[in-house]
Amino acid sequence: MSNIRRGWVVTSAAFVANFVTFGVLFSFGIFLTPIADSFDTSTGPVAPLFSTAVCFYYLAGAVAGRFSDRVGVRPVVVTGAIFMTIGLIVSARASALWQLYLVYAPLVGSAVGCCYPPMIGTVGRWFEERRTAAISLVLAGVGMGTFVGPIVSRVLIDAWGWRSTLGIYAAFSAVLLGACAIASSDAPTKPDSKQLGLSAILRSKKFLTLYGALILGGPGFYAPLAFYNDHAVSEGIGSQAAALLVGVVGASSVVARLIISALGDRFIPMRQYRLGQLLLLGCLFLWLSAGNSYGLFFLSALFHGVGWAVWFTAAPNVLATWFGVADLGGALGTFYTALGFGALAGPAVLGFVIDSSGYETAIALVIGTSIVAWLVCFFPDRL
16 A cells, blocks of 8 residues: 555544544533433533543643654554543443542543544654645544534433443444554654654743643633533523534534645645634634524534634644654644643633623633733744
């Protein structure tokens, strides 16, 4: 098999792996109320479970990305498959909320981290001329999982409950992620590839500035994914229509990423990065003004999906342009830990803000942090 064909096989495996892992993780908003009801509590104590899982995802991604750069991608994806399967099976049998924090958050979150940065880094090394197109297709798997996962979760939970749904997801994860591990392989090493070393990359002013901006932007990115469903239901919107909102995020993200893939390397990565953040700000303003209007909720979700695609497709290309691809998995994994901190300070804190002061106050808070994050992103070009 030629290197070009092999590269597209690895890209396809990365698409499926991200479809599975993010489909499970970003369905959490549909599980939120059923889990709270089952343990006789409000959504406040349950919401940080999502944030904690996301933090494990990013922390594991930093380790897994560096490990895959040095050892290879296949053992990392196998580890992710094991984590996901065990985490879902054990979580389905949890008898107390603390057990989900002990099992679901670290294992499911780490499974995502074992598949996302390592596979993007690997795909980035397989391509030169078509790198943007390949990475966009990988990230389309994230969007597709975000679209399909909540819709399927709503149907399964309504029919069999949240515990059985996790069990079903465990079986599918074991099969599909195992197949992705088999299909994954590392690109041939190129002796003239740019190698700065990961430590030099992480100490650079460009990286540190963008990292700080990402911490500030994290709450605004994750808040809609965690709270669209419950906010819409609280405004009188039906549960099926509310569940569709996160699906709209995923679907619009998929379409946008495929368009970006078709356009290829026509965008300046840093300008594309800032445009994505601006679109996410539009999403938050629409969400703040939504009230009981499903149309505004829908439009907000659409902006979120497109902004997410534009922003996150740019991030690997920004780092590859600045620092090369030899350490892309480790650099990207470390970079995304900033979103983990943002996620912890987002849904975790906002769940309690919502319980005490309402959704509008919580949304206004993340609008403020997102504006600052966007402004900070103008500085790396000057460094």
